[in-house]
Amino acid sequence: MLTRLYLKDFAIATAVDFDLQKGLGVISGETGAGKSLLVDALLLLSGSRADPGVVRHGADRAELGAEFLIDSDSPARAWLRERELDDESRCLLRRVIRADGGSRAWINGSPATAGQLGELAGMLIEIHGQHEHQALLDRVQQLRLLDGFGGHEALAAAVLEAHRLWRARVDERDGLEGGGDPAQRIDYLRHQLAQLDALSLDPEHIESLTQRQRRLAAAQQIAEALESAQQRLAEDGTGGARGALLSARHALERVTQHLPALEDTVALLDTASIQLDEAALQLERCAGDLELDADSAQAVERELSDLHELARRHRVRMEELADLRDRLREELERLEDLDGRRERIDREIAAAAEAWTHAAGRLTAARQKTAARLGTEVSALMEELGMSGGRLLVELSPQAGPDPHPAGAERAELCVSANAGQPPRPLRKVASGGELSRISLAIEVATFGGDGVPTMVFDEVDSGIGGAIAEVVGLKLRALAAHRQVLCVTHLPQVAAQGHYQFQVSKRIEEGVTRSQLRRLDASGRVEELARMLGGLEITDTTLAHARQMLAQAASNP
Template sequence: MLVHLAIKDFAVVRSAELDFARGLTVISGETGAGKSLLVDALGLLSGLRADSGVVRHGAERAELTAGFVLDDASAALAWLRENALDESEDDSVCQIRRVIRADGGSRAWINGRPATVTQVTELASLLVEIHGQHEHQALLARSSQLALLDAYGRNAAELIVVAKAAEAWSELLREREALLAQGDVSDRIGWLEHQFAELDREALEPDSLLKLQADHRRLAHAAGLITACDGAFAQLGGDEGPSLSRALHHVRGELQRVAEHEPRLVEVDAMLDAAAIQIDEALVMLDRVRSDLDLDPDALTQLEHRLGRIHELSRKHRLPAEQLASQRDSIAAELERLRGADERLQRLDGDIERATATWRQAAGILGAKRRTAAAALSKDTTALIAELGMGGGRFDVALEPIETGRPDPQGGERVEFLVAANPGQPARPLRKVASGGELSRISLAIEVAALGLDAVPTMVFDEVDSGIGGGVAEIVGQKLRALGASRQVLCVTHLPQVAAQGHAHYRVSKAASEGVTQSAVQSLDAKQREDELARMLGGVEMTREARAAAKRLLADVE
């Protein structure tokens, strides 16, 4: 629920702060005073596109802030937690802030943390639902009519299933068309087979390449390695001449003869014993290495030829040697796809047929729910438009099957809203017969009929009561007040009958200050509300009759 709205340097408003409660809050004011600016501010805080024109003349930037409590907005709270934008101290509140600079740039914050406009839009859609004064024109578009019916029928889950089934069908069709577009691929297969054969003749895995390079280095330096190993073996433990092993054995014998006179020499002997063991192990390793070494020019030549072929493949494919194995595997995969193209085409025909059947089943379930919702919406809206001054009128929701032969992500039917404004007349498409006033009333009737079908806690109406008056206006006000029993409702209105139904009332006024027109927003007490209703009833001069009528309006609500 919206609890606070702060506006600074926005359009003709220098500064305004409004607090809101549950129920119906009405906003009134003279024509041109800026009543709808509050709705515009909420629209920008809901992610609408901003431009520098909204910044008050002479100011550097406009600042908008909205505060919400989330007791009745579990979906918004879940979104905040999912996006790590929930408050650490109190997760039952939320703040959206937006700044629009005079140069056209803008920034947004959620709970004090920078946020994208997309994030603001997603969050605001779970908190606020805005019905602009021209929004009822959307009812003339059949796509909007379908969306409204699906919202009324709670068809979101079925729509997702239908859309996924249609996309699966489309993907299979695209694959089939791509295979058909390849035409004769025999030349491509032959070329790929030649490339694959060249790559497959070599061991190209990283471990094999490392071993090849190590073997080449060993054979290329075999003579030097043999000389070094023989020399080391002779010096460490050779049978002829002095060696380190025999010298170490001699030293240990000398120390052992006198160790009884100096205990620390026992530790020295232990260290020399460990060294002797290490030397023996080194001699074993040297012998093993030496036995593996051999001067083999033919083997060296073969290794050089293999390295040369691998380097040539690297140049040919313009890839490092380490990536040749992946290139070989990619060619093999493409060959498999091309060789199996005919078989895949045959399988695709069956897959497409099954995908079509899956879509038809899902679309049938959605269509059945739409027919049930259409009957209920027709009945409820017809009853309400009669209350709103269109007695004898009739509202129908007609469903028309689509015969395109292609699975449609929106389902198997389209919607047409039909209306008969007067008794005895045939129902005709809404876009052809409804006047502006009738369209406004039908729009409001549908909104009331759909009451409680979504979880958005705050609903904003911007002069949706335009084009009506008298007793009908009073009924409109009553419907909005009833809406406020289960939702927080904000309504910008010029009708006193509607304004009188509000649980709270704000007045927007304008005045010139230093040659600049500015708007101000004031919360009205009981006496001020009476004066405002009298003004709305009687115009500039508040007559005794207007005041009396204003009192009656307020008394009737109480």
């Protein structure tokens, strides 16, 4: 729902800032006061092309802003969330148009393109009037409207899912056929696997080889360290650790009878002697196991060199060669079974196409019934809205191309005959802006906003009508407002009286410059404005009484 609209230095509006609410809001005012400026601003906030001529004379730029309240399950909320532009339930559209021709846009404070504005605004607001930006003129939107009116959501979802499955199988088949000559790829894979299988690629083996290479490279240094340690632990000689230990023990043992406390020290020296013996044995074993064979070193170097070369050629680390081998083997197995896989996929494609045909057939039958019903209901409403003899025809035609389409087997085109005896023409080709607005109103009332857009704006929907027909238009707008937020720019009191609230646009001249201003009318203000709209140079008590009566009568409507 649109909750706020802000304009600054836009055309003849210096600054306009007003809040909106649910229900039917009407905007009235004298001719030329700038009633349609609000609609023009919403069009620009919906991504329309910006003309620097909209910047107020003497200003550097025009600023436009619109704030919306979005339901948690709305498509707009999902669209914002997907692009990381969401701000909980709030959505702010802003656009700046410079007098030099530049234009910038923002969505919730983040820079956006005009295309993004249009895509998002299409889910938030729908504008009907004498312009070419109406969503109802788009054939895709017309098909969605038909499905919404008929409650075809489940049928349409089944068609979409069937198409998704069909598309996935087709893409898989194209992937099989898009990789060049399979025979050449098979030969290449076999050659690469022969090289990979010739070596042990287990990551643990590679790690073991690397450690062995380090030991072999340091073998001489290790041998010298072992020999030095063995000499220092030698049993004989005064320089060895064992000899020094034994000498110390014997010296202490001779005096323990005089100092018994030394017995514990002698015991510790005995323990140390045993540990020295164990250390000497370990050094002896390590020396025996040490590889000093040059052939072993060369063999390790060759194997590691081969592994490095394979890794370099395939642009992976040595530890990843085993995974690469497994992937190439899987690809080879798939290619060797290519004919079998192609046959299976072709069967799956045929089954998916048959499922789509079944789902699309059910949707087509429902659409045909709904098209007739929608045409009948809208035609009856057109009659009520003063288009005597007018009728709406929903034409369904096959989708282009033989392949399954995500929207179903047909396209929809809303065709209209505005007067009796005239052949139906596509809605997008209807010439009269007033007729187009009333037809749009009839469609929206019949479907009660079946397209799901929460806010609808009607610009001069009452153009060229008056009297009882104008009152019918007002009643239809009010009925529509029970389901959607509706804004209507009007010059007829019969329409304005049906509003739940009302704004008045006026203009004044200050220092030789025309400025437009907008104010929300209270109860007495609405009476005065309706009296003005009822006509006459002088507002009489009778006119005021008539205005009060119209408002009272409208208030009794839902």
